Amino acid sequence: MANFSLQIISPEGNLFEGTADAVYATGVEGEFGVLANHVPMIAALRPGRLGVLDAGTVQNYAASEGTLEVRLDGRVVLLVDYAEPFDSETEARSKAKELLDLL
Numbered sequence: 001m002a003n004f005s006l007q008i009i010s011p012e013g014n015l016f017e018g019t020a021d022a023v024y025a026t027g028v029e030g031e032f033g034v035l036a037n038h039v040p041m042i043a044a045l046r047p048g049r050l051g052v053l054d055a056g057t058v059q060n061y062a063a064s065e066g067t068l069e070v071r072l073d074g075r076v077v078l079l080v081d082y083a084e085p086f087d088s089e090t091e092a093r094s095k096a097k098e099l100l101d102l103l
Contacts, residue, residue, distance in 0.1 A: 002036035005075040006052065008061070008083060015061070015083050016052060023076060024051035025068055034068070034076055043068045050083060060086045062095030 001021045008016040024033045026048025050063040066080030086095060 003054070004036045007075070008050070008078045008080065010080050010083055016059070018054070020052050020054045022053040023078070024049070025063070025078070026050070034070060037074065038070045040072050041070050045078070045080065050078070060091070062086060
């Protein structure tokens with residue numbers, strides 16, 4: 001599977017910087033995924049699960065609102081107010097729901 005450069009940035013600093021095979025995020029219209037060679041786009045994110053697939057393993061994050069940009073050169077940059085890594089998708093979804101309930 002082809003990969004791409006991914007950067008996840010919050011006010012605390014870089015949460016992730018490296019390559020990924022896919023990234024899954026929660027947009028304002030629902031969950032979506034980005035693979036290598038995705039068309040350039042900018043999407044608004046709402047609190048939810050953020051998943052990074054790299055070399056067959058998934059790192060799950062509970063993320064707040066933010067933006068996701070697929071740049072012309074294929075790099076993907078996520079700017080979020082807050083994100084915290086979790087061991088499982090279930091924990092990440094639970095924490096993301098807590099974030100959403102705070103709004």
